[in-house]
Amino acid sequence: MFLLDTNIWLERMLGQEQSAAVGKLLDTLDVDEICLSDFTVHSIGVICSRLNQKDVFRSFVQDVLIEGDILMVSLPPEAMLQVDEAMSTFGLDFDDAYQYIAARREQATIVSFDKDFDKISQGRQTPNQVLAQRK
Secondary structure: OEEEOHHHHHHHHOOOOOHHHHHHHHHHOOHHHEEEEHHHHHHHHHHHHHOOOHHHHHHHHHHHHHHOOOEEEOOOOOHHHHHHHHHHHHOOOHHHHHHHHHHHHHOOEEEOOOHHHHHOOOOOEOHHHHHHHHO
């Protein structure tokens, strides 16, 4: 299982530098191998709203969550204590700690461009690293 961090989805949605690699990753992985956190969905909603691209958010929700049936992971209240602990232990920001705990609970590998995840024992992989393992 791979938890795709917010920056992975935004890279593709906004057509940024690594968009092609993310697209290839999404084409390569099976739906049941991908998850994202509710934090990611909320973050993408906020960013799309700020960029006045609400239609992009609607498309994302429709394509990824409704039609794509990608697993959205939510943390229960008691897991918030683990988020706080991860922030202290690894020096992560709240969003990274949330992703880390969500991935840990799903036994998922974090796929991200964010080097802050290199501080945790499981680390992270980039889309190209995941693709290289699939060859």
